[in-house]
Amino acid sequence: MAKKICVVIGSRANYGSIKSAMRAIKNHPELELQVVAAASALLDRYGAVANLIEKDGFTINSKVYVLLEGETLVTMAKSTGIGLMEFTTVFDQLKPDVVLTVGDRFETMATAVAAAYLNIPLAQTMGGEVSGTIDESIRHAVTKLAHIHFPACQDAKDRIIKMGEEPANVHLVGCPRMDLVAEVLKQGTDIANDLFKLGVGGNFDLNKPFVVVSQHPVTTEYGDGEKQITKTLMAVQSLGISAIILWPNADAGSEHVARGIRKFREHNDDSNMHFFKNLPTEVYIKLLAKTACLVGNSSSAIREGSFIGTPAVNIGSRQQGRQRGANIIDVDYDRNHIADAIKHQLSHGRYNAEPIYGDGHAGERIADILHKATVSVQKRITY
Amino acid sequence: MAKKICVVIGSRANYGSIKSAMRAIKNHPELELQVVAAASALLDRYGAVANLIEKDGFTINSKVYVLLEGETLVTMAKSTGIGLMEFTTVFDQLKPDVVLTVGDRFETMATAVAAAYLNIPLAQTMGGEVSGTIDESIRHAVTKLAHIHFPACQDAKDRIIKMGEEPANVHLVGCPRMDLVAEVLKQGTDIANDLFKLGVGGNFDLNKPFVVVSQHPVTTEYGDGEKQITKTLMAVQSLGISAIILWPNADAGSEHVARGIRKFREHNDDSNMHFFKNLPTEVYIKLLAKTACLVGNSSSAIREGSFIGTPAVNIGSRQQGRQRGANIIDVDYDRNHIADAIKHQLSHGRYNAEPIYGDGHAGERIADILHKATVSVQKRITY
Amino acid sequence: MAKKICVVIGSRANYGSIKSAMRAIKNHPELELQVVAAASALLDRYGAVANLIEKDGFTINSKVYVLLEGETLVTMAKSTGIGLMEFTTVFDQLKPDVVLTVGDRFETMATAVAAAYLNIPLAQTMGGEVSGTIDESIRHAVTKLAHIHFPACQDAKDRIIKMGEEPANVHLVGCPRMDLVAEVLKQGTDIANDLFKLGVGGNFDLNKPFVVVSQHPVTTEYGDGEKQITKTLMAVQSLGISAIILWPNADAGSEHVARGIRKFREHNDDSNMHFFKNLPTEVYIKLLAKTACLVGNSSSAIREGSFIGTPAVNIGSRQQGRQRGANIIDVDYDRNHIADAIKHQLSHGRYNAEPIYGDGHAGERIADILHKATVSVQKRITY
């Protein structure tokens, strides 16, 4: 009987980070894929990712609403609690042999605890990395609940083993997201002209230099988001360059960042800027390949950025500690420092690609290992 | 302004394991104690621990019901989710400077995640130890969410540091439970004659040799509890020795163990056995000092047992890996092995005390360190 | 395609009150029965009703844990909230054509609101009756959410129509519980000698006069339960008659009544009394046919009691307003009044049966009507 692998997808970012593994699992003759779509992956205002999943040919076994509206620290914690209750129901019904979860989000935490108490082996991708925000703690806590580990880079693998996980269960596979990046870029970097029909703000020529701003709330600096994004937007504006501005994710403090963007728009000429709530992953990858500079605190600057060679300015503490390539300039929350760093990247141009986070074949490796792996439900620290 | 330390108590065992620290915090001039009583600590059928807490002179700031009845894997997972929702409400209102949590229970997991997402520093006692059941995973996951660590023994301290926690935040203080043990035994080991008014079954002379059986469900061996306890009870019966049998805790599988006890009573003469649902902690400690042998899988055999010198037979995987003294004989779930090991302990008699889990001053140390500690909310793994 | 009828069972009492309808639905060629077992129906300490359901040949489609332990007003309210979340998941999956719910319990409220918001037509049994406690309000609120009504007695039917429900959807069918009573009594009233193996307390001869005490907490008089049961027990004791005492149900305040029973046992000779946590429904029905007097505030005194002719003393407000037969003497919470009323019933002996709550064919009628009924999801008050 096929081994049942249950993948939980909680957001658009999640989906991009696991899609190639899902495909490989689905195509594997001795694995059966179960898909749970949850949290912002179900919501129109986050791009209705569940529809994409189905359009991509996957069957969703269960749709689970867990997001308590509010985007505060309190609602993030309570959403985790709701998720824990709901995922328990789902896993109890689907009875997977392994639950596969991505990274370090609150849905990940809920998924991990539910699987743990139900005695279902847990596999985690993207474990062992270092960053700022609460994600840093959650990521390692999930690792301590996981039985099979799929780190994306070498130092993450080393770190997981140091944390006391059984080396035989730690598999350096690369990040499945790079599989997707490689695939998309094979098709070229042209972006259809009608991009600007989505979003609001001015239009501009995507063949001339432009920056992309992607800045999310830092949960451990809750309350500072409006101030932080404002500095970034003012730095970008001061350079007179066209800019694509992305809306923040749904973490606690999201409303503060959003408010900063709204106020900036009210008080400034935005004819040179275009604002998007969501972008198809394929379009976002192409933008990373085209943009003169990626600005903000998205992990994509470091992960996809190193793979593609995207010049990037990384602001503040959110990505602190994450293994990175030459394409990153780190700056603090200072308008002038941000502007100077962007200027430097504009004059530098594209970087050489560095395969820190994988070679584009992570998905197949994950399916293969899941097929072969036999783990004991009873975990045991190695020291 | 006094630093607010919020202690969450989820069960009778929890309370015994933190009481001396609570007293030290309460008595510290620059600390303010907040007490949250939750889960089985509120329930009459688990001994109404909340009443004890108040009788001991503590004020309970919040009572939180989180136990979803059923004692299955599903209800344990969902209770964690409910706990996460409810503790979030409580911490958001009490606004503690530090949340102090005990060990590795599902309430602990819920407490830890709630504090983490609310950016409240977390302190954990009993971290870094090794055992069986899901507790093993939960304990280490909580450690990865905690900012201040109070391990009870040296190897637990070493392990926490190896896991990547900042050494400056890892404090070997001993187990506060030993503070309580030391204090109780100073008053002697006499047990009032009316003990047998509680519980059901036969009466016997506590000044003649008797064993104590304390065997809990092993969550990772869910479904085997009835079989496991039955072997133990048959082993004890075959020796013809008087026995005190304790009811299992509220973990998943509790009903299976309870059923085993009930069926044993229906089909066997129990005039030589007495069964208790709950015992006051003080009485339990005195029993450990008097019993000819403690049988089962309770951590108290290893922890209090080493401190007191109690001969003990530890059955199965639940305590696997926990640092232990000479007083323990480990056996598997085998009726004859259990009987032989008990016989050996009966002929051996009491062991010398070993202070593996502390010297009786853990509580004061914890209060002192909590007073002095300054930690960053943003955690960071050390490697 | 068969019409799917989903029955939600939340307790032993619930099951007895709907079992004959379940059987009729199951046997109906054009109906498909779905069974949801929930709340105390899943718990060993309330008699593991789910096992009975399966032993009776029904398939349980979903088991839903909703009871937050504590038995306080707070946990009763929160259990309703948990039930609402969980039943929503279940109904969304089972997609029944009609949800059939019993009476006025908190599970009933949760069931009704879940079905209402999911646009699933709701049928209610036992609506339109009058009683005390919060059940009075809940019963009528559920009626206002229900599309099809199965009142058990004439005045309940009249009341439902007066409340603005469409007369065509109000069907006087009798109480399905009477179907069960009729069936059981057809087999005689002998009770196996081993009854006293269950429960605790003394044994006595069931062929000599004995009373049965069944007294539940009154939620709207929360906190008074201990005092109330104590008066009853003292009244019974003063008469020197043998007594079977039943444990209270799981409503808020249950612990208070239980405490009253425990304290009474500690301070009084109970050799003439036997205490049961649960009794099989069949045994309970036979006891109603044998007992010299049923004492307390159970609705069974009024409902089954009128059908069987059981002499009964009804205490306090819990059954206030419920249509009743000649077999009932109503008294307040007064030890002497209770004792006098019992004495009167002992000398009176059995009453003539009155078919107020049905003729023993309710189940078939319910199945038949559910088959024929077509209702609009959009309800509309008639005036």
Added chain:
Amino acid sequence: MAKKICVVIGSRANYGSIKSAMRAIKNHPELELQVVAAASALLDRYGAVANLIEKDGFTINSKVYVLLEGETLVTMAKSTGIGLMEFTTVFDQLKPDVVLTVGDRFETMATAVAAAYLNIPLAQTMGGEVSGTIDESIRHAVTKLAHIHFPACQDAKDRIIKMGEEPANVHLVGCPRMDLVAEVLKQGTDIANDLFKLGVGGNFDLNKPFVVVSQHPVTTEYGDGEKQITKTLMAVQSLGISAIILWPNADAGSEHVARGIRKFREHNDDSNMHFFKNLPTEVYIKLLAKTACLVGNSSSAIREGSFIGTPAVNIGSRQQGRQRGANIIDVDYDRNHIADAIKHQLSHGRYNAEPIYGDGHAGERIADILHKATVSVQKRITY
């Protein structure tokens, strides 16, 4: 000691419907106002009503997040369950003497059940009215849980009494929303020029004829929202008149209506239309006084509309049965019928005011009655 009245506000509409009563309670020397802000009242994307409440000088005692994102039937039901859990916590802490709730929303249902199980008397405004959608059932169910009734119109009062509520507890006070309308209109109907800075779409002259479209999902016709709004928008467009289009509320199906609006904008010239997610209540009232015709299915057409004399076209079943004045033309979901009805209203012009829903003094009456009222927690149907 002042009597504590706890008002729960779950949305902007809720607040407008109770604000004058809150003010009167706050100003009453023997009443103490407690305010709970919940659900969409807390969310920026629904206009951050909590901030308004505080700006208006009220203190919010508790903020309660209950909205599970998704706007489906499932999330509406589950949000009710979450609300029930959370309001229970809040009421248990605030210990109000009376809970005052508005109307028939899912927060209202959750509020009512929580208060009921906690034995706290409940007062309801807007009970006894008739409408379509699930609100019809919820409204009457809440009435059966409420102890004090504040109907807004005569037929609602009659209906509540017919439903079996104690006449002495049913007080015809009018709708507090009319108090607000009267107050706002006293200040004139000028709308500041910068209105169009909010929202998206074209600008136009508010002193020339324009219509206002306010159309919400019908929960009992879940799935039809996109089709329904599209017909309305096409009807309006065919008339070539300027239009203000309001975003739908957060009920199940909201996303469908929103999608209809978004698609309409993509495929049609919207230079003559302006779209608002939220409008300050004061602005909305002035629009009702200025617009040539209010189109859609909002209750404000009937309630405020009759008070102001606003010509209105009411579409479909949502307001079916609600007592209405001469200002309403009812039509079904038919593009031509809608267009014809609007044309008729444009040529008719404003109507005479009809005080069906109050005279502008409801708030004071409510405070006064709450002060004097003494009710028994134990409800009892009158027949």
